[in-house]
Structure formats: C-alpha cells, structure tokens
Amino acid sequence: MRVERGFWEDQIHLRINDVFVSYLQYDWETAMCTYKVLNNSRYGRLSSISKQYVVCSPWFVSENTRDGLDDALHQLGAWYLEHLAEFHLSYEKQQMWLDKQWGSDKITRLYLDDHLSELTQDDIFELYRTVDRLATEYQALAPEDQNNPLEIRPPFGGFGAFCYGKLPPAINRWIEEISESIFSKQVVKDIDRSYARSFALTAFLYLFHDSQKAAYPAILKRVELWK
Structure with missing residues (x-):
C-alpha cells in the first residue's frame, strides 16, 4: 500500500491508496522460497491492475503539528483495521483479474x-x-x-x-x-x-x-x- 500526503491551507492530508494484495500475499524477498534470490519481477504485474480493484481510503485532515500528525495517523490506522474485509474482497477481485491475464x-x-x-x-x-x-x-x-x-x-x-x-x-x-x-x-x-x-x-x-x-x-x- 501507499500512504499519500498533501499540505493545503496549513493542514496535513493523509490517505491510504494503491492497496495491492495480489499477486503475492507475502514479502517478495522470500517469495521464491529463499532469502538469497531477490527477484521482484512478479510485482511488476501489479502496476497494470485496474483501479476499480484497488482499495483507497478517504483523506484524513489534521493540523500541521506533531500532535495533529499523530492524530491523523491514528485515524488512518483505525480506518485500515475497520476495512480489512474490504481488503480481502479486493484480493479476490485482483486475483481473478490476474488469472485472466x-x-x-x-x-x-x-x-x-x-x-x-x-x-x-x-x-x-x-x-x-x-x-x-x-x-x-x-x-x-x-x-x-x-x-x-x-x-x-x-x-x-x-x-x-x-x-x-x-x-x-x-x-x-x-x-x-x-x-x-x-x-x-x-x-x-x-x-x-x-x-x-x-x-x-x-x-x-x-x-x-x-x-x-x-x-x-x-x-x-x-x-x-x-x-
């Protein structure tokens, strides 16, 4: 996933975007059964997955202060935990798309x-x-x-x-x-x-x-x- 940030009108804007849960569910560095061969070519396929299969959070806005940033990050984390079922559904949709390709x-x-x-x-x-x-x-x-x-x-x-x-x-x-x-x-x-x-x-x-x-x-x- 990617955490995007922006700054508008002296406020911090954060959101989670591009949550790719396929092609592999686990760390790519161990995906070939070994720590020694670090070949990440398989993940290149994810860049072509349709946006309709990728989960994205709303923007969370906070004041441009340390406490404000902490608050926005906590909101982001809470949103993530609340939407795990949506991520699992997204995985199934992405997997179906990849199977076709x-x-x-x-x-x-x-x-x-x-x-x-x-x-x-x-x-x-x-x-x-x-x-x-x-x-x-x-x-x-x-x-x-x-x-x-x-x-x-x-x-x-x-x-x-x-x-x-x-x-x-x-x-x-x-x-x-x-x-x-x-x-x-x-x-x-x-x-x-x-x-x-x-x-x-x-x-x-x-x-x-x-x-x-x-x-x-x-x-x-x-x-x-x-x-």
Whole structure:
C-alpha cells in the first residue's frame, strides 16, 4: 500500500491508496522460497491492475503539528483495521483479474490447490532446503550462465530455469505436469514446451511459498528448520 500526503491551507492530508494484495500475499524477498534470490519481477504485474480493484481510503485532515500528525495517523490506522474485509474482497477481485491475464499462474495455482495435501511437512522443508541450496549455487555462476541455463531456451532462463530437474522427485513430476498443461492450453501464442517449463517453474516457486507461508507462518526461520 501507499500512504499519500498533501499540505493545503496549513493542514496535513493523509490517505491510504494503491492497496495491492495480489499477486503475492507475502514479502517478495522470500517469495521464491529463499532469502538469497531477490527477484521482484512478479510485482511488476501489479502496476497494470485496474483501479476499480484497488482499495483507497478517504483523506484524513489534521493540523500541521506533531500532535495533529499523530492524530491523523491514528485515524488512518483505525480506518485500515475497520476495512480489512474490504481488503480481502479486493484480493479476490485482483486475483481473478490476474488469472485472466496470466493463464499459466492460474493453472499452477489450481494444480497446487489440488496437490498440496499430498506433501508432509518434511517434504515441504526438503523443498525449501533444496531451493535454498540451489540459490547459493546459482549466485556463484557467472552472469552469462545465470541467463542461459541448460534445458530452457533463452530468454526464458533465470533462477527458475536453473532449478529445472533439480527439485525433489515429486516436485519435478509436478513441474512436468504443470508445464504440459500450460503447453496444451497454449496460454501464450506459439508457446513451446521449454517456454512452458519456464512459466511453470517461476509460478511454482512463487505460489508454493505463498501457500506455505499461510499454513506455516514461521516457515522461513531457517535456524529452526535446517541450521
């Protein structure tokens, strides 16, 4: 969200605007299951979401003093808490819009909805440890190797492509099934299987973490999990 401020007639004006609650519900720096790979490209999609799906507060006005600012901020916080249900509805609307725009993510999200229950907590932690290790290996590569890993044609490489075939066996199988679905439904014109794998891997790494953060809020406390 963004807190906007203005100054008119010696008064402070504050409001909350551009409350984006999709595409990810959680911090982008951990969205790829690791603290090491800070790739924020997914959030670029939010800039194109229609304003009708984005929550905005009214302006709160106060005197241009320290006490006045404190009062306006408290009003802003109270408004936020009172409108959480509206934010949840906004999330659903934004998600529906994004699903229409990005079919590969919808396919991946629905697949995970159907299959996540097959994993134990140990399976989940194994995936996190694997991705964390792969992130370390990926960062050690030369830039040209990061951008053009094997198995996925450029320019659809990156960290997701680097992970191809290296995740736990059950997850590798999921990636193949998701990518085949993305390919068969031709979510992008003239998509080939290599391109579909890139879509599937990137969407999986984001959406898997999103789902697990909801189930296990402390899942990335690495000291507790694998240190």
